[in-house]
Amino acid sequence: MAKEFLTPILSPLATLGIVFIVAIFALLQSEDLRDRLIRLLGADDIHRTTIAMDDADSRLRRYFLTQLTVNTAFGLVVGIGLFIIGVPNPVLWGVLSALLRFIPYIGSFISALLPIALAAGVEPGWSMALWTAALYVVVEGITGQAIEPLVYGHSTGISPFAVVVAAIFWSWVWGPVGLFLSTPLTLCLVVLGRNVKRLEFLDVMFGDRPALSPVESFYQRILAEDGDEVLEQAETLLKDMPLSEYYDDVALKGMQLAAIDAERGVLAADQLETVKKTIYELVESLTEHIEKRNDAADATDPSSAGAPPPDRTPAILSIAGRGPLDEPASAMLVHLLQDQGIAARMVKYNDVSRHTLQNLDVSNVAMASIAYLDISGSPA
Numbered sequence: 001m002a003k004e005f006l007t008p009i010l011s012p013l014a015t016l017g018i019v020f021i022v023a024i025f026a027l028l029q030s031e032d033l034r035d036r037l038i039r040l041l042g043a044d045d046i047h048r049t050t051i052a053m054d055d056a057d058s059r060l061r062r063y064f065l066t067q068l069t070v071n072t073a074f075g076l077v078v079g080i081g082l083f084i085i086g087v088p089n090p091v092l093w094g095v096l097s098a099l100l101r102f103i104p105y106i107g108s109f110i111s112a113l114l115p116i117a118l119a120a121g122v123e124p125g126w127s128m129a130l131w132t133a134a135l136y137v138v139v140e141g142i143t144g145q146a147i148e149p150l151v152y153g154h155s156t157g158i159s160p161f162a163v164v165v166a167a168i169f170w171s172w173v174w175g176p177v178g179l180f181l182s183t184p185l186t187l188c189l190v191v192l193g194r195n196v197k198r199l200e201f202l203d204v205m206f207g208d209r210p211a212l213s214p215v216e217s218f219y220q221r222i223l224a225e226d227g228d229e230v231l232e233q234a235e236t237l238l239k240d241m242p243l244s245e246y247y248d249d250v251a252l253k254g255m256q257l258a259a260i261d262a263e264r265g266v267l268a269a270d271q272l273e274t275v276k277k278t279i280y281e282l283v284e285s286l287t288e289h290i291e292k293r294n295d296a297a298d299a300t301d302p303s304s305a306g307a308p309p310p311d312r313t314p315a316i317l318s319i320a321g322r323g324p325l326d327e328p329a330s331a332m333l334v335h336l337l338q339d340q341g342i343a344a345r346m347v348k349y350n351d352v353s354r355h356t357l358q359n360l361d362v363s364n365v366a367m368a369s370i371a372y373l374d375i376s377g378s379p380a
């Protein structure tokens with residue numbers, strides 16, 4: 001009988017003791033283990049291996065500190081809620097909830113059983129027990145489904161989606177132990193992906209860095225005729241960069257990708273027209289966006305609103321080249337000039353051909369600018 005009842009209890013305790021002893025010896029021999037790991041993983045590139053280990057170390061530290069902070073806050077909210085509900089010993093249940101929540105996904109529900117049972121036994125009715133259960137469900141729902149994936153993702157460099165997928169995968173492979181190790185193991189895989197070229201797909205799949213660069217995202221969205229998302233991306237980037245830098249480093253380079261595809265013949269004529277239309281719409285929308293932002297700045301700073309409005313007489317002609325996307329590029333230049341208070345207008349390539357050049361209105365023109373996205377052949 002003793003063997004039958006004590007074996008289920010002693011087995012986890014024995015495992016815990018082994019883990020504790022191994023952890024102690026690992027801490028005592030940490031420098032030696034570190035050097036052996038460097039020799040095993042990358043003795044030929046000690047610099048890269050050291051950077052990778054330091055990166056993994058700092059991310060694990062942030063993860064465990066974040067986990068401690070989240071679980072402590074969870075226990076504090078539960079303790080306060082139980083005190084308001086009237087459950088006896090709310091401090092004890094709050095501390096127990098914080099500790100048991102280190103067991104991923106199921107720890108908080110285990111910690112809820114005793115307070116719910118106590119509430120059901122203390123009050124003749126069911127109201128206290130139901131309020132206690134509702135407290136745990138609401139707090140755990142907000143913490144586990146909203147706060148944790150977002151906070152853990154930012155603190156470890158893993159995307160919120162990868163945190164959930166990692167928990168499912170590692171628990172399927174190793175059971176409950178996999179739940180404990182899912183985030184640290186996935187974090188180490190992401191660090192490997194960032195430092196080992198052949199494993200870069202791990203960083204792309206699980207990391208929190210954008211999979212596409214702003215230029216690639218710009219081109220992909222205009223190719224998909226998604227002007228709203230292109231505008232949303234532009235407004236986000238314009239919070240940290242001037243309009244000229246956005247046009248130079250994002251829009252023009254994205255348009256060059258489109259021009260290259262058009263030259264290769266992979267971009268059909270109708271797709272090219274769609275790209276041009278989407279870019280025109282983007283320029284118009286950004287014009288309205290910049291005007292609204294300037295109006296808001298003038299409203300908050302009356303001193304900047306005293307300047308006289310600039311003369312809008314066409315003073316600079318922005319002549320578009322003959323390329324498929326030179327006209328949108330020329331429109332961007334006009335927008336930049338007008339944003340700086342310089343009068344400008346765009347002239348299409350056909351308007352300066354041999355047959356129509358004499359009809360071009362050049363009155364009050366001080367300068368002509370020829371806009372080529374990519375000069376090929378003879379520009380004459």
